[in-house]
Structure formats: C-alpha cells, structure tokens
Amino acid sequence: xxxxxxxxxxxxxxxxxxxxxxxxxxxxxxxxxxxxxxxxxxxxxxxxxxxxxxxxxxxxxxxxxxxxxxxxxxxxxxxxxxxxxxxxxxxxxxxxxxxxxxxxxxxxxxxxxxxxxxxxxxxxxxxxxxxxxxxxxxxxxxxxxxxxxxxxxxxxxxxxxxxxxxxxxxxxxxxxxxxxxxxxxxxxxxxxxxxxxxxxxxxxxxxxxxxxxxxxxxxxxxxxxxxxxxxxxxxxxxxxxxxxxxxxxxxxxxxxxxxxxxxxxxxxxxxxxxx
Amino acid sequence: xxxxxxxxxxxxxxxxxxxxxxxxxxxxxxxxxxxxxxxxxxxxxxxxxxxxxxxxxxxxxxxxxxxxxxxxxxxxxxxxxxxxxxxxxxxxxxxxxxxxxxxxxxxxxxxxxxxxxxxxxxxxxxxxxxxxxxxxxxxxxxxxxxxxxxxxxxxxxxxxxxxxxxxxxxxxxxxxxxxxxxxxxxxxxxxxxxxxxxxxxxxxxxxxxxxxxxxxxxxxxxxxxxxxxxxxxxxxxxxxxxxxxxxxxxxxxxxxxxxxxxxxxxxxxxxxxxxxxxxxxxxxxxxxxxxxxxxxxxxxxxxxxxxxxxxxxxxxxxxxxxxxxxxxxxxxxxxxxxxxxxxxxxxxxxxxxxxxxxxxxxxxxxxxxxxxxxxxxxxxxxxxxxxxxxxxxxxxxxxxxxxxxxxxxxxxxxxxxxxxxxxxxxxxxxxxxxxxxxxxxxxxxxxxxxxxxxxxxxxxxxxxxxxxxxxxxxxxxxxxxxxxxxxxxxxxxxxxxxxxxxxxxxxxxxxxxxxxxxxxxxxxxxxxxxxxxxxxxxxxxxxxxxxxxxxxxxxxxxxxxxxxxxxxxxxxxxxxxxxxxxxxxxxxxxxxxxxxxxxxxxxxxxxxxxxxxxxxxxxxxxxxxxxxxxxxxxxxxxxxxxxxxxxxxxxxxx
Numbered sequence: 001x002x003x004x005x006x007x008x009x010x011x012x013x014x015x016x017x018x019x020x021x022x023x024x025x026x027x028x029x030x031x032x033x034x035x036x037x038x039x040x041x042x043x044x045x046x047x048x049x050x051x052x053x054x055x056x057x058x059x060x061x062x063x064x065x066x067x068x069x070x071x072x073x074x075x076x077x078x079x080x081x082x083x084x085x086x087x088x089x090x091x092x093x094x095x096x097x098x099x100x101x102x103x104x105x106x107x108x109x110x111x112x113x114x115x116x117x118x119x120x121x122x123x124x125x126x127x128x129x130x131x132x133x134x135x136x137x138x139x140x141x142x143x144x145x146x147x148x149x150x151x152x153x154x155x156x157x158x159x160x161x162x163x164x165x166x167x168x169x170x171x172x173x174x175x176x177x178x179x180x181x182x183x184x185x186x187x188x189x190x191x192x193x194x195x196x197x198x199x200x201x202x203x204x205x206x207x208x209x210x211x212x213x214x215x216x217x218x219x220x221x222x223x224x225x226x227x228x229x230x231x232x233x234x235x236x237x238x239x240x241x242x243x244x245x246x247x248x249x250x251x252x253x254x255x256x257x258x259x260x261x262x263x264x265x266x267x268x269x270x271x272x273x274x275x
Numbered sequence: 276x277x278x279x280x281x282x283x284x285x286x287x288x289x290x291x292x293x294x295x296x297x298x299x300x301x302x303x304x305x306x307x308x309x310x311x312x313x314x315x316x317x318x319x320x321x322x323x324x325x326x327x328x329x330x331x332x333x334x335x336x337x338x339x340x341x342x343x344x345x346x347x348x349x350x351x352x353x354x355x356x357x358x359x360x361x362x363x364x365x366x367x368x369x370x371x372x373x374x375x376x377x378x379x380x381x382x383x384x385x386x387x388x389x390x391x392x393x394x395x396x397x398x399x400x401x402x403x404x405x406x407x408x409x410x411x412x413x414x415x416x417x418x419x420x421x422x423x424x425x426x427x428x429x430x431x432x433x434x435x436x437x438x439x440x441x442x443x444x445x446x447x448x449x450x451x452x453x454x455x456x457x458x459x460x461x462x463x464x465x466x467x468x469x470x471x472x473x474x475x476x477x478x479x480x481x482x483x484x485x486x487x488x489x490x491x492x493x494x495x496x497x498x499x500x501x502x503x504x505x506x507x508x509x510x511x512x513x514x515x516x517x518x519x520x521x522x523x524x525x526x527x528x529x530x531x532x533x534x535x536x537x538x539x540x541x542x543x544x545x546x547x548x549x550x551x552x553x554x555x556x557x558x559x560x561x562x563x564x565x566x567x568x569x570x571x572x573x574x575x576x577x578x579x580x581x582x583x584x585x586x587x588x589x590x591x592x593x594x595x596x597x598x599x600x601x602x603x604x605x606x607x608x609x610x611x612x613x614x615x616x617x618x619x620x621x622x623x624x625x626x627x628x629x630x631x632x633x634x635x636x637x638x639x640x641x642x643x644x645x646x647x648x649x650x651x652x653x654x655x656x657x658x659x660x661x662x663x664x665x666x667x668x669x670x671x672x673x674x675x676x677x678x679x680x681x682x683x684x685x686x687x688x689x690x691x692x693x694x695x696x697x698x699x700x701x702x703x704x705x706x707x708x709x710x711x712x713x714x715x716x717x718x719x720x721x722x723x724x725x726x727x728x729x730x731x732x733x734x735x736x737x738x739x740x741x742x743x744x745x746x747x748x749x750x751x752x753x754x755x756x757x758x759x760x761x762x763x764x765x766x767x768x769x770x771x772x773x774x775x776x777x778x779x780x781x782x783x784x785x786x787x788x789x790x791x792x793x794x795x796x797x798x799x800x801x802x803x804x805x806x807x808x809x810x811x812x813x814x815x816x817x818x819x820x821x822x823x824x825x826x827x828x829x830x831x832x833x834x835x836x837x838x839x840x841x842x843x844x845x846x847x848x849x850x851x852x853x854x855x856x857x858x859x860x861x862x863x864x865x866x867x868x869x870x871x872x873x874x875x876x877x878x879x880x881x882x883x884x885x886x887x888x889x890x891x892x893x894x895x896x897x898x899x900x901x902x903x904x905x906x907x908x909x910x911x912x913x914x915x916x917x918x919x920x921x922x923x924x925x926x927x928x929x
Contacts, residue, residue: 001316004298005323006300007301007302009710010710011302011681045316053737055737055740207706209702209703210701210702252299254299258677263301263306
C-alpha cells in the first residue's frame with residue numbers, strides 16, 4: 001500500500017513510500033520509470049516523504065509509524081542515510097521542508113503531540129528544537145508559510161542576510177489549526193484557529209503570489225474543508241470560510257504551484273479540483 | 276469564490292477499489308493518483324497513475340501552432356495605443372486573419388497525416404484534432420466578423436456569406452465532380468450543386484451551371500432565360516459604392532417583388548427544379564428547410580434565410596433570427612451541441628458567454644487565451660472580476676502559459692505571455708521558472724538569462740547555487756567557482772577557493788587556470804578568492820622569472836593577512852627559492868618584514884599548547900626547521916644588501 005508519492009522539484013524523480021517500510025525513488029524523465037533506489041531503514045509503515053530544495057543536493061525526508069524521521073541524501077549516485085531522528089515517542093505523521101531561504105529545516109508532526117524542527121547546521125550536524133504538546137493527543141500535519149521578509153517592499157542592502165520570519169501551520173487531534181512563529185530562536189504559538197469539530201487531518205499554506213494576504217487550507221475528520229485568510233501583513237486576524245462539506249473524512253489538501261487550485265482528497269474516493 | 280455553475284467533469288482512475296482512499300500529489304503538468312489507506316497500514320494495488328489534462332503540447336504538429344501564434348501574440352502586444360481607431364481596427368482584423376491562417380495551416384497538416392497514416396489510432400486521434408480545429412476556426416471567424424470587424428448592416432450579411440462559404444467546402448468538391456463528368460447536366464448531383472450555389476448566394480457559378488442545362492432543353496429556353504435574368508439582377512450591397520443602405524433596400528425589394536410575381540405567374544411551374552430555385556430566391560422558409568441536407572447546419576440556414584429575406588439585417592437583430600433558425604432547423608434533436616450554443620452566444624453578442632463555453636468545451640487554453648487577448652485589445656471586454664481579482668484576459672493567459680511551462684522547450688514561449696500579464700505575470704513566472712529542470716549548463720544559462728533580464732534576483736541566486744552545488748559535488752571546481760561568482764555568493768566562493776588551495780597543497784598545481792587568471796574584478800567577491808587569484812599570480816610571475824615582482828606580490832600577500840593562517844607557512848616557504856637566488860631579490864625593508872612575519876609565526880608555533888599529538892608536533896618541528904632556514908637566508912640576504920651598499924652598488928629596492 002502506497003502511502004505517499006511526491007515528485008521532486010523538476011518532475012524528474014518520484015519518491016514513494018509504503019506500508020512495506022520502504023522508500024522507493026524512481027527516475028521518471030521522458031515518461032520512463034526506472035527504479036533508482038530502494039531505501040530501507042524504517043521499521044514500520046512509512047507515512048510521508050518530502051523532497052528538499054535542489055540547491056542542497058538530492059535530499060529526501062521520510063517519516064514513519066516507527067517514530068523515526070530519516071533524512072536520505074544522494075552522494076555520488078548512491079542514496080544513503082544522512083541523519084536519523086528518534087526523538088518522538090509515537091508515530092511521526094507528517095514532514096515538511098521549510099522554504100530554502102531558511103536553509104535546510106524540517107518540521108515533523110507526531111502522534112505524541114509534539115512538533116520537532118530539525119535544522120542542518122553544517123558538517124553533518126543537525127540542531128533539534130522540540131515543541132512539546134503542540135496538539136494534545138497528536139499532531140497530524142505541518143506546512144510551512146512561504147518566506148517573507150518583513151517590510152520586504154523596502155530594499156534590503158545587498159549582501160546582508162535578510163531577517164526572515166519563520167512561520168508554519170499545524171493541524172492536530174485537538175481539532176485545532178495552530179500557527180507557529182519563531183521569535184528570538186524560540187518557537188511560539190502565534191494563533192489558534194478553531195472551526196473544525198473533529199481531528200484536523202491536513203493543513204496547507206498556499207504559495208505566495210505577491211499579495212499581502214496569506215491563505216491556509218485545512219481539512220478534517222468532520223468532512224469540512226476551510227480556507228483561512230489573513231489580510232494584514234502582521235498576521236493577526238484570520239477569517240475562516242467553509243469551502244465545502246464532504247460526506248466523509250477529508251484526508252488531504254494540496255495547493256498547486258501557483259496556488260490557484262486546491263486539490264482535496266476525501267474518504268469517498270474522490271479528488272476534487274477547486275479554483 | 277464564484278460558484279461553479281457547471282458540473283465538473285469526472286475522470287475515473289482505474290484500480291481504485293472500494294473501501295480504499297485516493298491519494299494524490301501534484302506533478303509539474305499532471306496529478307499522480309494512487310490507491311491508499313490514509314494512516315492505516317494495509318496491502319493493495321501499488322500502482323501510481325498519472326493523470327494528465329493536456330496532451331496537446333506533446334503533439335509535434337500542434338507545436339507549430341503554439342510557436343507561430345506566440346509570434347503573432349507578441350506582435351499584437353506592441354501595437355501602439357495612440358493609433359487612430361480606424362487604423363487599429365484594420366490591424367486587429369489582419370491579426371485575427373493571421374491567427375486563423377495559422378490554425379488552417381495546422382489543420383491541413385494534421386489532415387494530411389490523418390489521411391496518409393496506416394495506424395488506425397493515429398488516424399482517429401489526428402482526425403479528432405482536425406475536427407476540433409475546424410470548430411475553433413469557425414468560431415474565431417464568426418467572432419472576427421461580429422466583434423472585431425463589427426460590420427454594420429449591409430456589409431454584415433456579405434461577411435456572413437463569406438463565412439458560410441469558407442466553411443462549407445463540400446460544394447466545390449461536388450461541383451468539380453459534376454463538371455468533370457461526361458455530361459454534367461445529367462449528373463445525379465447536378466441540381467444539388469446548382470441549388471447549393473444558390474443557397475450560398477453564388478449566382479455567377481449557378482448561372483454558368485444552368486447554361487449547361489439550358490442547352491440540353493432548347494424547348495425550355497425562355498424559362499432558363501428568365502431564371503438567368505432573375506439571378507443576374509439580384510442586388511448585392513456594395514460597401515465601397517455610393518449607394519446608401521436605404522437605396523439598396525428599395526432596389527432589393529423591387530427585385531424581390533419581381534421574383535414573387537414569377538412565382539405567382541407560375542412561370543416555372545413546368546420545371547420542378549427551377550420552381551424550387553425561385554421559391555428559394557423569394558425566401559420561402561419551407562423550401563429552405565426541405566434542403567436541410569444541402570444546408571447541413573442551422574447557421575447556414577440562418578445566413579441563407581437572411582440573404583433572401585432580410586439582407587439589410589442589423590447586428591442587433593441577429594440574435595432573434597439565430598434563435599429562431601436554430602429552433603426550426605434542429606427540431607428533431609432536443610439538445611444543441613456545445614458548438615451550437617457557442618455560435619448562438621456569438622450571434623447574441625454575449626462575448627463572455629462565448630469565452631466561458633469555449634473554456635469548458637476545450638481541454639487546452641490556447642484558443643480562449645489568444646482570442647480573449649485579441650478581443651481585449653479591441654476593448655471589447657468589460658472588466659470581469661474573478662475570484663482573485665485578475666481580469667479575464669490575464670487569467671486565461673496565465674492558465675495557458677502555465678500549461679506550456681511543463682513542456683521541455685515550449686516553456687520559453689510562456690515567458691513572453693507572463694511578461695504581458697501586468698498583475699500576476701511576474702510572480703507566476705517566478706514560481707514556475709524555478710521548476711524548469713536544469714539538465715544542462717546551456718539550459719541553466721538560458722533560464723538564468725531570463726531571470727536576470729527581469730531582475731528576478733532570488734531566482735538567479737537559487738539557480739546559481741544549485742548549479743554551483745552540483746558542480747562541486749562532481750568535483751568541477753572551476754564550474755562551481757564561476758557559478759558562485761555569478762550568484763554573488765561570497766560564502767560559497769570562499770568555500771570553493773579553500774578547496775582550490777587544498778588541491779594545490781595536495782598536488783602542487785592549480786586547476787582551472789584559465790578561469791582564475793581571468794576573473795578580473797570578480798575576484799573581490801571574497802577575501803579567500805582574492806587571495807587565491809593573487810597567489811596564482813605570484814606563481815605565474817615566478818615561472819616567468821619576474822622575481823622582483825613576484826617577491827613584491829608575495830610580501831604583500833604575507834603582510835596583508837588575507838591568507839588563511841594555515842597557509843602562512845606555505846607562503847614563507849615560497850619565499851625560500853627567492854631568497855636562494857644568486858641575485859638579491861628582496862630589499863632591506865622587505866627582508867625586515869619577512870623577519871617580522873617569521874617571528875610572529877615562530878612565536879605562535881612555540882605557544883602551541885602542550886599535549887598536542889605526535890603528528891602535530893612533527894609538523895610544528897618541521898615548520899620550525901623551515902623557519903630557521905628562512906631566518907638564515909634572510910640574514911644572508913640582509914648582509915648581502917649591506918655589503919652592496921657599502922660597496923656603493925645599487926641594491927634592489929632603492
């Protein structure tokens with residue numbers, strides 16, 4: 001049973017993960033399908049995979065029921081474990097790489113209710129920050145906000161590293177959608193968005209098309225998909241709009257690259273396109 | 276969000292069985308779908324299906340359509356706003372004709388392949404594409420007549436006649452067949468051809484055909500003469516002439532009365548065919564409808580009816596006639612096809628409906644995007660706000676161009692489309708261009724040039740970084756260095772310079788000398804890089820036996836302290852051969868500075884913490900030895916200088 005399939009940035013490679021505990025990587029250039037790697041290391045069904053930005057090389061993260069997050073890297077044509085994180089006490093349900101502007105940083109959501117942030121600091125070292133009890137009972141999904149520099153309308157003097165505000169959204173078994181912000185090196189809960197009446201299964205932060213608005217999609221066990229929008233750049237007032245109520249659990253939401261289409265996957269075996 | 280008022284099409288994914296979920300992921304031009312169970316282990320079908328919406332961009336013949344229409348599009352965008360509207364209209368009509376000729380050319384090519392291929396699948400596929408293009412051209416042509424050319428009453432009918440004639444090619448085919456036969460007037464299709472000509476208002480040709488019949492029936496000569504006269508006297512409005520519309524109308528009515536009189540007089544009663552033609556000329560609806568097969572479409576019926584009942588029809592009256600003609604013609608079929616609705620919407624001058632229906636009916640945005648763009652330039656679209664605020668034209672162009680982006684070479688066309696979308700084009704381009712696979716250096720440079728031209732500095736940085744990393748991983752240091760210079764990435768340039776220096780220490784030679792020697796001001800990007808370049812320069816000077824310049828450079832490198840600390844020993848060691856030259860190279864001041872640096876280095880070595888390991892100690896001691904040698908050399912040099920001074924000879928450096 002395949003649990004997740006993700007194309008890399010360019011659509012030339014496909015990574016899949018499965019109940020059989022493996023992560024497989026295929027070369028799909030020009031309509032072909034060549035198995036490039038069969039990665040073994042997890043001891044339970046693997047729930048999600050995520051490709052990092054190509055500027056860091058070929059790097060893939062996977063998370064599994066076995067409570068582990070493994071980061072794989074391709075070196076000289078061969079895939080190998082780059083890092084293994086075992087700091088969760090329960091199944092890790094979701095992994096998501098941050099925008100490349102932040103460097104190599106991975107958010108992981110787990111059934112133990114915690115969210116961990118793994119940052120690559122160079123020379124095979126990873127820095128770990130953990131947000132315990134992010135969602136009571138468990139965290140099901142994490143998704144990063146696009147990189148935005150505060151006051152980015154003003155020119156930054158070149159050569160200086162801009163001060164990015166790192167934000168991401170998470171959804172959990174407490175029926176909540178939470179926004180997190182990094183301040184002074186610490187992660188703080190920024191917003192708590194309530195609208196769902198059952199476990200939030202997936203969240204997705206829409207890509208930025210240059211407007212000052214931010215948009216988040218969330219879907220839940222209660223069959224509802226909400227679209228959250230915030231018009232002020234400070235990110236304080238969020239309004240929910242019900243996109244649709246489906247007759248069954250909605251498991252997965254995903255924005256297209258330009259954020260004009262939201263794909264939704266529900267328990268009634270359908271994938272709906274919304275413009 | 277606008278409500279969808281049409282049920283979205285359902286695409287079935289095979290092998291997604293009951294009780295399982297449908298997983299999906301976005302691909303660049305498609306969606307991946309697979310059977311799964313969310314958050315529950317299990318077994319099942321392990322296939323992943325690729326769902327692709329638009330196959331057209333992969334068709335080699337259609338690619339010409341995209342390429343050539345791109346060319347026309349770009350030209351259209353440059354039409355100056357300040358031209359007088361009359362000139363602009365002519366230009367717009369000409370551009371519209373250009374687009375249509377491109378469609379026709381493509382259609383012909385597809386038709387040729389469809390006919391000549393032996394593969395049934397290909398024939399069907401291409402045949403379908405031909406039908407679609409035919410419909411597209413039909414619609415476009417009508418839009419050109421009604422919206423762009425916007426002919427008033429009078430010329431309007433003439434244009435519509437042209438339109439119908441252009442899209443009913445089988446008449447000429449049949450005519451050819453009949454004329455090439457032994458006795459055309461006795462051919463079984465003869466009368467069909469004559470009637471078809473009349474229905475299309477092609478009276479000259481009808482008359483020529485009739486002559487053949489007339490010669491066969493000398494007894495009926497008068498009847499044929501009469502018909503010939505009627506046909507020749509039918510007035511056609513001349514747009515370029517001096518006659519006003521009213522005058523034409525009067526003339527036409529006279530003629531119409533004359534034809535009617537012939538009917539009433541039973542002038543053609545003895546010849547069934549001529550009688551039918553006379554009834555057609557008088558515009559008898561029932562007779563027209565009896566010839567549905569020859570008319571074949573309701574819009575042909577519409578134009579013919581207008582020709583013989585109301586040639587001075589006004590644009591605003593069209594929709595009434597169109598609706599009634601369609602109803603009369605299609606009485607057997609209950610639901611009109613999409614094409615019919617689109618044409619009807621056009622006759623009703625409901626441009627938005629036309630665009631909307633076309634968008635739904637076709638699976639490729641090409642047609643609606645280009646047509647809407649042209650109509651927008653003609654200022655025919657009211658601003659029609661969509662969900663995310665961009666106007667209709669921009670929305671369609673963005674969708675079309677985004678579709679092109681997934682193609683390995685057509686993506687370059689998409690750039691121009693994005694450039695001409697003022698609101699979101701830039702950001703769409705930013706998001707899409709990062710996804711173009713950088714398979715080769717050449718392609719990367721192409722992408723880069725596009726980004727640089729548009730001041731997309733983020734993307735430039737990102738692409739250069741990706742290429743630099745890739746080169747570094749493949750040990751192509753020179754390439755990595757030039758990419759990081761292009762990215763203006765000081766940190767990376769430093770990293771690569773260190774690698775170069777390490778290489779040098781290991782092998783004693785530099786790689787990529789061409790690059791390093793010709794960096795110019797780029798070398799100032801990072802201190803380490805500057806050092807690398809200057810160090811290499813030192814070696815060059817030495818090889819060219821320009822010792823005093825080499826010495827000066829070396830000394831400046833040592834004293835400027837841009838060398839990494841680990842390199843100091845190497846630098847001082849490099850001074851050795853210079854000191855060993857027979858000639859005294861260094862001046863007194865220079866030797867002073869050398870001594871000073873040496874002392875600093877020696878003291879740092881001596882203050883190394885105790886307990887350092889054996890290898891470290893070995894290194895330190897060998898360093899110390901070299902230092903001692905240096906000291907001796909320098910002192911010898913110094914004394915040589917002093918001697919030279921005493922002897923009155925000019926020592927170097929003075």
